[in-house]
Amino acid sequence: MTASVRRALAYVLLVGLSVAVLVPFAWMVSSSLKLDAEVFSVPVRWIPVEFHWSNFVTIWERVPLLTYLRNSVFLSVTITALQVLTGSFAAYGFAKVRFPGRDVLFLAYIGTIAVPWQAYMVPQYVIMEKAGLVNTHLSLILLQAFSAFGVFLMRQYYLTIPDELSEAARLDGLSEYGIWARIILPLSKPALASLALLTFVNTWNDYMGPFIYLTDNKLWTIQLGLRSFVGLYDAEYAMIMTGSVLSVLPILVIFLLGQKYFVRGIATSGLK
Amino acid sequence: MSAPAQAPATRRRSRSRTWIGWSFILPNFLGFAALTLIPVIASLALSFLDWDSYSTPRWVGLxxxxxxxxxxxxxxxxRNTAYYAVGHVPLTLAAxxxxxVLLNQKLKGVRFFRTALFFPYITSLVAVAVVWNMLLSPDLGPVNQFLRAIGIDNPPGWTTSTTWAMPAVIVASVWRDLGYYMILYLAGLQTIPAELYEAAEVDGATGWQRFRYITLPGLRPTTFFVLIMLTISSFKVFDLIQVMTEGGPGRATLVLSQVIYREGIVxxxxxxSSAVSMVLFxxxxxxxxxxFRLQKRNET
Incomplete structure (x- = not known):
């Protein structure tokens, strides 16, 4: 009896709090379908009187959304591909090949993870400026594709793969590169998926990188585009929310498809 | 084979292993060294230099x-950064x-709630900041409408008020981050043996007692990790504030990272700016x- 009452209570609490957490999304979606004048109504109207789907058409004419989306997709895909490729390759060196100096080198990788990015963003900027790469996509690709985090995540996973597998392959005459490509990579699909999804989402959502490095409107990502739209037309509430919905939508789709890998990636990076 | 004859062969094998090892690491290392390792080291040196974008670097000590x-x-x-941390860390941790703990029970729909609660964490920052600015809009925003409805006649001005701008930012940041740390806690809860709870139930422990004497101690390693991550991320806070308030009104939400950005890059x-980033570091x-010290002392 008391157990079932407690259960019911926990349920009510959970539902209530979760709804509260989801309110901002509800507001975002409902406002994106209203007229500007209807967004701030008293009392709050959670379901629009009339659904103005046309907002989702108009916005493409108001802002160069296609350019922004194309830039975001290009940066996210390139950075993710490079990160996964070089990260898993380097992780094999750290986890499966024994050679002098390896552990010191790995310590240097780990050490930089603990340093806040803001502490070295100025030297980074100076290097990019001297190289003439400020205001290019290449600057962001170089900055984000070789992160220590990716190497760390993949190495942790490779350590859980028994060495006997690579030993056996070595006896069969497979080279180290062959072992990486044919044995380890296929076995580490879940970790690769985690790293790819986390990197993609981080790059897609990144604001500071593009904000610092990209000044040319043609190079802007969806985040910069949305921010600038808010700055220019701060009274067009509905249109701002339409843009927000569109910027979040791709992430929602990716998240729902790969949820399992997100959770696993976070749990791995957190607790090992 | 005699021992001396073996040595060169071993050395040769070790040298080739070194080559192979480096060849794996090199593609990543080149980018990592040029754009992370060197900047990290350089930022230390830079803080002792007088160097503006137009001048030549000169050693100036402290x-x-x-x-x-x-x-x-x-x-x-x-001060503002510390204020943000003092609000952000305990609230996010508690939430x-x-x-x-709620999600760890065998309730229907737990998967849905976990997904929903995690989603704010991967929602883009600009969208989060924009939505919260609207929700917290002083006159007609839904939050203040709600506060008025429950009898608070003079609700806060949130991001337009120097007193309430920081709490507004903290609310948005707790909302955004709680799902991430919730996942870490859920992973931590899995490591507590179910037998402990069963034994406690047999002994007639109440729900609160089980939480206090089994769950909390069992989660200590997770809490330790969460605390470190939360504190570090609080001191690094930048994007959310940059988009929500740009450090304002006035300097009410100006944080260390913004000073570094404004001085160093703008x-x-x-x-x-490197001197300021040394302080942050x-x-x-x-x-x-x-x-780490406290954790060690607790363990012994």
Missing amino acids: DNFERMIHNDNFWTAL ALGFA QGRFGY VIVLTITIVQ
Whole structure:
């Protein structure tokens, strides 16, 4: 009896709090379908009187959304591909090949993870400026594709793969590169998926990188585009929310498809 | 085979292993060294230089630091950053722990709630900031409408008020981050053996007692990790504030990272901004070390 009452209570609490957490999304979606004048109504109207789907058409004419989306997709895909490729390759060196100096080198990788990015963003900027790469996509690709985090995540996973597998392959005459490509990579699909999804989402959502490095409107990502739209037309509430919905939508789709890998990636990076 | 004959062969094999090892690491290492390792080391050196974007670098010892401690902006930013951390850390921790404990029960629809609660964490920052600015809009925003409805006649001005701008930012940041730490706590809860709870139930322990004497101690390693991560991320806060308030109104939400950005990248004062970033680094490092010490003492 008391157990079932407690259960019911926990349920009510959970539902209530979760709804509260989801309110901002509800507001975002409902406002994106209203007229500007209807967004701030008293009392709050959670379901629009009339659904103005046309907002989702108009916005493409108001802002160069296609350019922004194309830039975001290009940066996210390139950075993710490079990160996964070089990260898993380097992780094999750290986890499966024994050679002098390896552990010191790995310590240097780990050490930089603990340093806040803001502490070295100025030297980074100076290097990019001297190289003439400020205001290019290449600057962001170089900055984000070789992160220590990716190497760390993949190495942790490779350590859980028994060495006997690579030993056996070595006896069969497979080279180290062959072992990486044919044995380890296929076995580490879940970790690769985690790293790819986390990197993609981080790059897609990144604001500071593009904000610092990209000044040319043609190079802007969806985040910069949305921010600038808010700055220019701060009274067009509905249109701002339409843009927000569109910027979040791709992430929602990716998240729902790969949820399992997100959770696993976070749990791995957190607790090992 | 005799021992001396073996040595060169072993050495040769070890040398080729070194080659192979490096060949794996090199593609990543080139990018990592040029754009992370070298900048990290350089930022330390830069803080002792007088170097603006137009001048040639000159060694000035501790001058940058001296200028910093006499700078009002620096102290305001340091205070604000600490204020943000003091709000953000305990609230996020409590919310994450609370949701994790609720979600750890065998209830219907738990998967849905976990997904929903995690989603704010991967929602783009600009969208989060924009939505919260609207929700917290002083006159007609839904939050203040709600507050008026429950009898608060004079609800806060949130991001338009110097007093309430920081709490507004903290609310948005707790909302965004709680799902991430909830996942860490959920993973931690899996490591507590179910037998402990069963034994406690047999002994007639109440729900609160089970939480207090089994769950909390069992989660200690997770809490330790969460605390470190939360504190570090609080001191690094940047994007959310940059988009929500740009440090304002006035300097009410100006934080350390913004000072570094404004001085170093906007104004091009490389030396001075690096001194400020050293402070940020030392704070983060100190917190990490202190928490490690405390954790060790608790364990013994």
